[in-house]
Amino acid sequence: MAFPDNYNRLFIPRQKTKDNNGLKTLNSKAVGRLLAAGGIYNGNIEGFRETANKLGGDAPAGYDQVMDNKGLLIAGASIVAGVVLGRMRFPDLESFEHFGARGAVSGRPFNPDLAGGPIENLTIDGVTINREGIAIVEKHISRFDHDPANDVMISRLKKIANKELLPEKYDLNYYTHECREYQRYCNLGWETGEPNGLDGYELWNNAHTATLEDFKIKDTDLFHPDAKK
Incomplete structure (x- = not known):
């Protein structure tokens, strides 16, 4: 400074x-x-x-x-x-x-009042990865800049839905996180697209962090090691 x-x-x-x-x-x-x-x-x-x-x-x-x-x-x-x-x-x-506040599990600073709803106690237990859910994930992430890590995760989800691959915890975390984050975006009036500049970051950060807190996970729990290469 x-x-x-x-x-x-x-x-x-x-x-x-x-x-x-x-x-x-x-x-x-x-x-x-x-x-x-x-x-x-x-x-x-x-x-x-x-x-x-x-x-x-x-x-x-x-x-x-x-x-x-x-x-x-x-x-x-x-x-x-x-x-x-x-x-x-x-x-x-x-x-x-x-x-703002700091996420108890994620450790991320965010504003819970602008996150598209209260923090809930959600779990990946019993979740089934299917084509309908994958379509929601793809629709949601299409609003953001392209990230090869998302390509890897989407490919894994499709193989899981086709019973070509057994789901790992990373897959379930990613799948449920993106679906829940999409719901928060919709609650905030953004079914598609996002605001420009810093407003877009603040929207994502608040919804993203709140969703991490929903499932009590950190950013590092979202992507399979293959997606981080």
């Missing part, structure tokens, strides 16, 4: 005088937000929080505005948008309106 040359000196209290306690100009919400950004960048969230608390005033409130489940969202969204944290200006922190 591009900090000013005197960044490390910004939080050194001025010499106290009778009329200046050294902290009056350093306890605003803006400074608190700046400290939160520093905590994210330096990987020292608690240390920077302690500094905000010591400054007092509105600094702790400003810090909490950013760090209330929001720091991870800033990092993830900026990377996807092609804007590294080092190029973000501090006022840009104000533009993130949604306070």
Whole structure:
């Protein structure tokens, strides 16, 4: 993150005088937000929080505005948008309106309120891979850029449906995940297509992460090793 040359000196209290306690100009919400950004960048969230608390005033409130489940969202969204944290200006922190959450199993940051429905306790037990379901999977992934890994998985699903291959857990995970994710997209008004740019990523990330949480799995559980070659 591009900090000013005197960044490390910004939080050194001025010499106290009778009329200046050294902290009056350093306890605003803006400074608190700046400290939160520093905590994210330096990987020292608690240390920077302690500094905000010591400054007092509105600094702790400003810090909490950013760090209330929001720091991870800033990092993830900026990377996807092609804007590294080092190029973000501090006022840009104000533009993130949604306070997200972190998936308990997937570990991914997302906004559960924009995921196309609540998290449910779903399972792959008893699932049968059939042509109708494969058609849904193909329809869903056709909205995204081509990924050879999807080709491998679709080929496996078709062989399973034709009884040429026995399903492995990866196959069942992938199949149920894409069908459920498709349902979430439909719930959000996107039976086909997707929004442009960052809006498209946020839609996918929220629906994708919520679906991982539905089945209590991680991203690494979706693709067979053959699809990762």
